[in-house]
Amino acid sequence: MVAFSNLYGIILAGGAGTRFWPLSREMSPKQLLKVFGTESLIWQTIKRVLPLISQENIYIVTNSKLAEEIRINLITEKEPFDGVGYLIEPEARNTAPAIGLAAAYLSSIDEDAVMAVLPSDHLIDNADGFVAALSHGAEVARAGYLVTLGLKPTRPETGFGYIKRGPSLDKFSGSHPSFLVERFVEKPDRETAKEYVLSGDYFWNSGMFIFKASTILAEIERLMPRLYDLLIKFKELSLDEWGSERAKAIFSKAEPISIDYGVLEKSDKVAVIPTDLDWNDVGSLIALGDFLENDEWGNAVVGNVIDVESENSIIYGENRLVVTLGLEDMIVIDTHDATLVCQKDRAQDVRKVVDVLKARNANEYLVHRTMYRPWGCYTLLESGPGFKIKIIEIKPGARLSLQMHHHRSEHWVVISGTARVTRGDEIFNVHVNESTFIPPSTIHRLENPGMIPLKIIEVQNGEYLEEDDIMRTEDDYARQ
Amino acid sequence: MVAFSNLYGIILAGGAGTRFWPLSREMSPKQLLKVFGTESLIWQTIKRVLPLISQENIYIVTNSKLAEEIRINLITEKEPFDGVGYLIEPEARNTAPAIGLAAAYLSSIDEDAVMAVLPSDHLIDNADGFVAALSHGAEVARAGYLVTLGLKPTRPETGFGYIKRGPSLDKFSGSHPSFLVERFVEKPDRETAKEYVLSGDYFWNSGMFIFKASTILAEIERLMPRLYDLLIKFKELSLDEWGSERAKAIFSKAEPISIDYGVLEKSDKVAVIPTDLDWNDVGSLIALGDFLENDEWGNAVVGNVIDVESENSIIYGENRLVVTLGLEDMIVIDTHDATLVCQKDRAQDVRKVVDVLKARNANEYLVHRTMYRPWGCYTLLESGPGFKIKIIEIKPGARLSLQMHHHRSEHWVVISGTARVTRGDEIFNVHVNESTFIPPSTIHRLENPGMIPLKIIEVQNGEYLEEDDIMRTEDDYARQ
Incomplete structure (x- = not known):
């Protein structure tokens, strides 16, 4: 099996996964969780498609806030992915607008582009089966079909939508049979679900799709003409401008509906490939028990x-x-x-609880106490009026950006390792059990020149202690 | 009503209250909890008897570890009790040995001593009713009876023992009738408990007793002669020696049984005073819901x-x-x-869970993260190999002891207020946003000379960071 040069991976990663709170947070959503294995779900998703799609052909569709968190996750995993691209959704408008944007972009760089649209937060145990299905799906897609991967139901699940197969698409050879789709059905009741399972004609809708960018765009033009008009306007914008106010103004007019509802349920070009992937949609905390x-x-x-x-x-x-x-x-x-x-x-x-927290602007909604950065991580230990205390851990050889804060002073106590500190014009080492401090408005940098992790306790004092009081002068990780 | 000069309060406060974990800890047991009102349960217990018993006549029976915690609690409440005495149980051997010790001590200082034995961890809403019952009980006790306060049952409770009344003790006037006790009964089943409630002849055993020290000693001599012999040996020891190895060696031979089982259930001198006190034995976390x-x-x-x-x-x-x-x-x-x-x-x-924690020697069994001291409090924020981080809060005008640690250095960052620091021969002030540090083996003291609470972050470094690495040279609160 070789990677198809015009097959692209479109990883949908804009979701918040609020049903996983408190494991997930707005800035650490489900796709970044590492409770399902040692790497994040989005890392596992990319890893799964690499036999067919090279990193350069993979795009992550997400919002501007999450893009940086995802990038840091992917470049700091043990096997880092630093070649993937990012498509910024101006705002969250469900899957039809997001997939439309990706299709418009891909068709502008490759008129034969075939896109595999994949959620970033599913578990698939049968990776080989997935690659085979994806490969077969790409072939069917190339012939002009909108391909869905259907999952053979293993229980009468009432929480998923089902796809009913129609006539076989005999003309495609390969290990997988494929079928035209007769219809999509919404979540059934238990009795109906039992019938579906017994019949063998119904499959779970996995939310994984494969189609040519040109095919889906043509169907969007036919079935969602107002969305199509918006996508055309995006052609005037460069990728960097997708997060701009202008892009938001255009995109906010898109109706927030799913690609299933907007296109697939109405199109006569939809095919289904039945699969057996040992799949879990990681839909709620119950999945943790599974x-x-x-x-x-x-x-x-x-x-x-x-x-x-x-x-x-x-x-x-x-x-x-x-x-x-x-x-x-x-x-x-x-x-x-x-x-x-x-x-x-x-x-x-x-x-629902998370909605309450969001409305309160509660910190427990937004972030975890421990945040991972390219150079290591920090954990907020305590905060109160005028102070914050963090443990900062810096990997051997790594360093933070050269930076300055206007509103706070920082006191550092080294509890293991050795710190090299830049403070204004000075550069000096601080050893274990020693401390130093950085006055406000002083350029500084913290660096681990040693062979073991550097751990410091940082006590911040000041009238304003938010993360955005930072002016980066120089950064090894190209952050602003 | 006036305080009786030879009435003494014996507050039993040696219990751990493990059923209240994680609110209670070994070093912060149930009687020190402040979840039942703004003051601790033991404070409330003392407050309740003060109309009849002066502080100097109140003794707290507890173990040597808890005595200091209780003392700190009582002297730091808004209305402090600093005149009460402490009787140290050499080890926990249930109520018969503890009460025996107290009786032996009281009879040695006042041959007419009448002792009110009160658990330190009950709630009583009807304080006036309690004082009236106690006053009447003292009168009956003075006539040579072993008086129990019985509680009129308000529900068919199966978790308490009951006391059945016998003939009325007509000779005592006063607002409360009193009766000889016919018998004590163990926790009944639900049907029996219903009958008890309906009959009007049964009362809950509150664990509150009033008797002359000489009466209970005589009954112990008659019914528990081996315990009596041990108590006699204690007469050779001064109060300060009760925590000694010698005292432990004697006391460890005492059979660990309750005064109910050892004496009251067998004696014919037991009386009961029925009361209606709106009482809660605070027996489990359920009491919090009540x-x-x-x-x-x-x-x-x-x-x-x-x-x-x-x-x-x-x-x-x-x-x-x-x-x-x-x-x-x-x-x-x-x-x-x-x-x-x-x-x-x-x-x-x-x-049962707490037993597991105790066996593991888990810190979560032993102490709370926040510990109250006479000068304020400290909270452990984090600890790890070679470091501990605390927030220390010092009341205006208060100061810690002049002290030294052999094995750790301490870094202090002031986050509010002003600190006066003694370090070796120097004395200097550290203001908000400033920091200082104390090297190992350096005499130091931390003091709040100001008008507002002083808050500092303390980072301790060193190879040994336990609380017992402290040498106090001078202390405002007479601690060792």
Whole structure:
């Protein structure tokens, strides 16, 4: 199998995954979670397509806030992906506008472009099966079909939409049969779902699609003409301008509907390739219980947890001690700054809570206490009126940007390793058990010249302590 | 009503209250909790007897570890009690040996001593009723009876022991009738408990007793002669020696049984005074739900909590965000360093978990993150290999002891107020946003000379960071 030169990966990564709070946060959404394996879900998604699509042909569709977080995640994983491109959605308008944008862009750089549209936050255990299906799908797409990957249902699930197959597309050879789609059906009731599973004619709609950019654009022109007009206007903008106010003004007029509803359910060119991928849509915290090993009482337990006689529960502790006693069908998620306790059958409603937090502008909605940066990470230990305390960990050989803050002073105590500190015109080393401080409006840089991680405690003082009080003069990681 | 000169308060405060974990800790037991009102339960207990017993006649019976914590609590409440005495139990051997010790001590200083034995961790809403009952009880005790305060049962409780009244003790006038006790009964089943409530002849055993020291000693001599022999040996020891190895060696031979079982159930001199005190034994975390106001769905909610559609649950957040969704009959207690999630009907089993923690020597068993001291408080923010970070808050005008550590250096950053620092021979002020540090083996002192609380961040570095690496040269609070 070789990579197709005009096959492109379009990874949809604009979602917030609020049903995963408190594991996910606005700035650390589901696709960046590492609880499903040692790498993030979006990393796993890219890794999965690499046998067919080279990094340069992969584009991540996301918003401007998340793009930098995703980029940092991908370049700091053990096997870093630093060649992928980014397409910035001016704002979140569901999948039809997002896929339309990507199609418009691809068709402008490659008129034969075939795009595989993939959610960034699914789990697929059968990676080989996925590659085979994708490869076959690209062939069918090249013939002008809008291809959906259908999943053979393994249970009468009432939470997914189904796709009913129509006549076989015999003309395509290959390991996978393919079919015209007879119709899409919304989430069925349990009895109907059972019939679907038994019939063999229905497949779960995976949200994974393959089509030529030109095909989907032509169908958007036919079925969603107002969206098409907006996409045409985007042709005047360079990629850098997609995050601009002008782009937002155009894009905000797009109707926020899904590609399924806007195009696929109405088009007569839709094909389905049935697959068997050991797939999980990671739709709610329940997925954590599916992914993790369960004990003999059906509990999935992670972290510093003491459990006594619970059953069928998910108990996840990040760091602090969690004690559970006699739980049944419960989810407990304990993070540094927030704890969720919820009945399993209410897992879908977690997003309602997150709406409340968002409305309050609560920090527990926005960010995690620990944030990963290209040079290492920092953890907020405590904040209060006029101060913030962080632990900063810097990888051997790495350094932060040369920077300045207008409103705060920073006190640094080295607790392991050796720091090389630039402060104004001075450069000096600070060793373990030593401390130094940086007055406001002083250019400074923190660097780990050593062979072991450098850990420092930073105490910030000042009247304004937000992350945006930073002027970067020089940065190894090309940040602004 | 006037204080009786030979009435003494014996407050039993050696218990750990492990069923209140994680609100209680070994070094912050239930009697020091402030969740039941603005002052600690032991403070409330003392406050309640003051109309009848002066501070000088009140003795707290506890172990040597807790005595200092209790003393600090009592002298730092808004209305401080600094005149009470302390009787140190050499080790915990249940109530018969503890009460025996107290009786032996009191009889040695006042041969007419009448002792009111009171648990330190109960709630009593009807304080006037309590004082009246205690006053009447003292009169009956003076006549040679072992008086128990019985509580009129308000529900068919199966968790308490009951006392059945016998013939009336007509000879005592006063607002309260009193009766000889016919018998003590163990925790009954529900049907029996219902009969008890209906009969009017049964009362809950409150654990509050009043007797002359000489009466109880005589009964101990008659019914528990081996304990009596041990008590006689204690007469050779001064109060200061009660915590000594010699005292432990004697006391460890005492059988660990309750005064109820050892004496009261066997004696024919036991009387009961029925009372109506709006009493709560604060027996488990359920008591928190009884004490706190409940919302219309039966939830008691405290702290930074977002609850969606829970029922009959206790949700207590100390500081961090807690989100609950669809809970029924649950208890969630979230503290700085540990979270408990438990079915209400398993509340009694919390102590089993604590046994596990104790066996592990877990810090979450031992102490709270925030510890109150006479000069203010400190909170442990983080610790790791070779470092600890604390926030220290010092009251205006207060100061820590003049001290030295052999194994650690301390870095101090002032985040509010002004610090006066003694370091070796120097004395200097450190203002907000400034920092200083204390090398190992350097005499130092931290002081708040100002009008507002002084807050500093302390970063400790070193190879040994336990609290016992402290040599106090001078202390305003007479600590060693």
